[in-house]
Amino acid sequence: MDANVRDLLNDQVGNEFHAAYLYLAMAGHFETHGYQGFAQWFRMQAREESGHAMRLFDYLVERGEEVELKQIDQPPKSFGSPQEAFRAALEHERKVTGQINRIYEAASAASDYPTQIMLQWFIQEQVEEEQSTGRAVEQLEMAGENRAALLMLDTSFGERSSGEG
Ligand code: FEO
Numbered sequence: 001m002d003a004n005v006r007d008l009l010n011d012q013v014g015n016e017f018h019a020a021y022l023y024l025a026m027a028g029h030f031e032t033h034g035y036q037g038f039a040q041w042f043r044m045q046a047r048e049e050s051g052h053a054m055r056l057f058d059y060l061v062e063r064g065e066e067v068e069l070k071q072i073d074q075p076p077k078s079f080g081s082p083q084e085a086f087r088a089a090l091e092h093e094r095k096v097t098g099q100i101n102r103i104y105e106a107a108s109a110a111s112d113y114p115t116q117i118m119l120q121w122f123i124q125e126q127v128e129e130e131q132s133t134g135r136a137v138e139q140l141e142m143a144g145e146n147r148a149a150l151l152m153l154d155t156s157f158g159e160r161s162s163g164e165g
Contacts, residue, residue, distance in 0.1 A: 001063055001065050001112065002107075002110035004106050005106050005115055006060070008103045009103060011070060012053075012056050013057050013060075013067070013069065014053075014070035016050070016056065017049070017050065018073060021072055021073075022075040023043075023045040023046040023049060023089065024043070025077065026038075026075075026088075027039045027043045027046060029079045029085065035154045037154035037156065038082055038153075040157070040160060041136070041157040041160050055122075059115075059118050082153075082154075083140045086136050090130070096126060100123060101123075103115070103119060
């Protein structure tokens with residue numbers, strides 16, 4: 001495998017775990033602010049991100065490449081209002097989309113076809129993640145400061161039990 005592609009894939013294992021860590025921190029934030037539903041949503045999101053990291057880990061192993069785990073930065077402790085937290089999550093997803101695109105570009109430049117095929121799953125996943133997080137932001141912005149509306153959204157987001165957003 002091209003060294004640049006391998007390095008980017010190794011970095012992405014860390015980036016996905018970083019996303020998991022960030023969303024787990026958001027789950028903790030909401031647990032302590034009375035929004036158990038938003039907390040559940042972010043717990044599920046964190047679990048998905050760990051799955052993404054493992055998918056890349058497994059791919060490196062499958063290709064016979066060395067896995068090099070990088071340091072994971074500490075996430076913030078506090079995230080403000082639900083609107084602010086979900087907006088930060090959307091920003092983060094856009095950042096991840098950029099990371100995935102850069103790996104795809106490197107794989108294309110290196111004529112690494114298997115990596116391009118593997119990354120197609122991630123490219124599609126990012127479309128879904130940006131859509132589901134973007135929809136959450138829209139709903140929260142509609143609710144504004146209305147406590148009753150926010151609590152209704154908290155209940156509805158708390159019904160998330162699997163991967164889908
Ligand atoms: Fe693994 Fe939400 O990007």
